[in-house]
Amino acid sequence: MKSLEVALRALRESGTTALVPYFMAGATPDWIQHVAAAVHGGANAVEIGIPFSDPMMDGPVIQRAAERALAAGTTLESVCTELSGADLGVPLIAMTYYNLFHHRGLVRSTGLLSGAGVRGAIVPDLTIEESQEWREACAATDIATIFLVAPSTTAERFARLAAATEGFCYASARMAVTGRAEGGGDAQAVVASVRATSDVPTYVGIGITTARQAHDAARFSDGIIVGSALVETILNGATPADTEEFVSKFRHAIDQ
Amino acid sequence: MNQPPLYMDRPSPAGHFGDFGGRFVPEALMPACLELESAFVDAWSDPAFLEEYRTVLSEFAGRPTPITYLGRFSKQFGVEVYAKREDLAHTGSHKINNVVGQTLLTRRMGKTRVIAETGAGQHGVATATAAARLGLECTVFMGELDTQRQALNVFRMELLGSRVVAVTSGSRTLKDAVNEAMREWVTCVSDTHYCLGSVMGPHPFPWMVREFQSIIGVEAHDQLTRRGVATPDVVVACVGGGSNAAGIFAGFANTSARLVGVEAAGGAAVTNGSPGVLHGMRSMLIQDEQGQIEEAHSISAGLDYPGIGPEHAHLAASGRAEYVGIGDEDVLVALQTLSELEGIIPALESAHAVAWIMQEAGRAIPRGASVLLNLSGRGDKDVAQVREILRGRQ
Known part of the structure; x- marks a missing residue:
């Protein structure tokens, strides 16, 4: 079992519902300070978005963040360099599109991520059917491959995806791209479908924009992912202190 | 005994042509890709479907x-x-050949709406046309730059009863229109078919569009x-x-x-x-x-x-x-x-x-x-x- 899953299972054992904020690396020069602030605010793990030119699964907020990051010259290499110099104290999970890894070669890519201390990867356009080479490259490392499930996922696919995912299973609450959905939607049914076939930790994302929604989703899941709502505040000029406050508000809502 | 390779035959079951093709889509879209593949395979061997496809191509197109x-x-x-x-x-x-096939397939799958991307507007106009003929609701995504270069085609699509969405992200051209159509498809996949205009995208589109x-x-x-x-x-x-x-x-x-x-x-x-x-x-x-x-x-x-x-x-x-x-x-x-x-x-x-x-x-x-x-x-x-x-x- 990958160390990410060991850590996240232990977190669940301890009675904590995980809070996982998402940041777009390079969207602002001080992005890594925002990540550190989120850890202070109570994040249990952090998703690090690596910008791609054509983010098919992302709505306008993450698109804008990716455009800014790319304009600032952000690359997979630069993100890994910055991360390897930072001691953030929680598991780091990379989120990006498959072409960035495919283009560099999978062994080189997983090597870069490992060297930066990244322990998981979410690649939303990599289907389980096409994932064999990627998972083979990860097998030589401690990088967990996290698969998404959605309200449209069929029973047969829930079983395969829940069995294959490592670390946690990412349950999309809505049929939507990031940042466009309001509310938990079908999250409870999606989580139940995963639980029916596996005891892997199951986290809810896509559709969580308020602390209230996080509180509600925490009642039936093992973790909450918040992305666009947080990234939007940073694009609008939030400071690391604001980010810490944002995250601690979610922390309290989840723990209540 | 060596048979020469047969070109442009069926792709592998996972949709590969040699090293290329396959399916790289969000999980939310996988069931729709699988449903489409199965519907196309079924339709393409159904004499009644083939007959209607050919009749529409001759009498309408x-x-x-x-x-x-x-x-x-x-x-x-x-x-x-x-x-x-x-x-x-x-x-x-030629765009009409594909959209006649895909709109007939849309109706066969029980879906009531199509979305499409367009560059020059040819595929958008063709989709709007075929959608009008079958009474399907139609939304076309077009890069903002292209809506300016091809303003008359925007008006044509609107005349045909379609809605045209100008895409303002990225380079504001065809690739961004595809991104936006994919994003839209995630939200409405249960009643909407994505009428992709070329031999690209996830399996079965490259094969299906080539066949049409x-x-x-x-x-x-x-x-x-x-x-x-x-x-x-x-x-x-x-x-x-x-x-x-x-x-x-x-x-x-x-x-x-x-x-x-x-x-x-x-x-x-x-x-x-x-x-x-x-x-x-x-x-x-x-x-x-x-x-x-x-x-x-x-x-x-x-x-x-x-x-x-x-x-x-x-x-x-x-x-x-x-x-x-x-x-x-x-x-x-x-x-x-x-x-x-x-x-x-x-x-x-x-x-x-x-x-x-x-x-x-x-x-x-x-x-x-x-x-x-x-x-x-x-x-x-x-x-x-x-x-x-x-x-x-x-």
Whole structure:
């Protein structure tokens, strides 16, 4: 079992519902300070978005963040360099599109991520059917491959995806791209479908924009992912202190 | 005992053509891709569906399109050129073949709405047309830059009852329209079919669209045979995503004809690209050293695409077809030459193939060789743009 899953299972054992904020690396020069602030605010793990030119699964907020990051010259290499110099104290999970890894070669890519201390990867356009080479490259490392499930996922696919995912299973609450959905939607049914076939930790994302929604989703899941709502505040000029406050508000809502 | 390889056959069960193709989509879209594959396989072997598809193509879309021998053009360039006249199909291009098939399939799957991407507007207009005929709701995504370059096509789609969404992200062209259509499809996949316009995207689209377009090649093969040109020496077509080329190549893939796809030089995915993953497929893409997708640049909005269909990537890798790039200047000259010599104003896209013949006649195409040119669309949509460019030079 990958160390990410060991850590996240232990977190669940301890009675904590995980809070996982998402940041777009390079969207602002001080992005890594925002990540550190989120850890202070109570994040249990952090998703690090690596910008791609054509983010098919992302709505306008993450698109804008990716455009800014790319304009600032952000690359997979630069993100890994910055991360390897930072001691953030929680598991780091990379989120990006498959072409960035495919283009560099999978062994080189997983090597870069490992060297930066990244322990998981979410690649939303990599289907389980096409994932064999990627998972083979990860097998030589401690990088967990996290698969998404959605309200449209069929029973047969829930079983395969829940069995294959490592670390946690990412349950999309809505049929939507990031940042466009309001509310938990079908999250409870999606989580139940995963639980029916596996005891892997199951986290809810896509559709969580308020602390209230996080509180509600925490009642039936093992973790909450918040992305666009947080990234939007940073694009609008939030400071690391604001980010810490944002995250601690979610922390309290989840723990209540 | 060695059988020669069969080209343009079915892809592997997972949708691979050699090293290319497959499915790279969010999990939310996987069930829809699987449903579509199963519906297409079922329909494509159902005589009633095939009958309706062919009837609509003949009674509504004007098929078969003729073959025209280009007498004056042939004489001037010293090669024998036959044009497959997709410009005479309803809505002015080959795009109608695919949308007739996909809209019939939409109805068969019990869906009531289609969405589509468009570059020049040809596929958008064709989708709006086929949707109107079946009473399907239709939304077309078009890069904002293209809505300006092709404003009349936006109005055409609206006249046909469709909604046009101008896409303002990224380079505001075709690739961004595809991104936005995919994002929309995630939200409405239960009642909406994504009517993709080219031989690209996740399986089964590259295969399905090629099958719907293969009528071009099948007709052309019959028509040429009746004229006594059993197999032309060369078959040439322009390539953006590559649907018209796939359609005409399909009729000649297992003959001795040389197959040539002509890309816009500013978007030549085979010549200047490398393998990558975009829009649901592994194919040849124009990308920078970081793996970020680059913007294509072409005078024709329809070829402004940084990738190519995965089957073309495979045909190139296997050596069965060759792909070349032609620049904007040569395209403008070709458009004027064909207009003046033959009374046919080609679409800027199709003019790329014309330009290649003009460039290579007597060189890569031996004197007297027979050439089948896919004249994929008519140039009416482009005359305002061409007038602006030519006026600016006077």
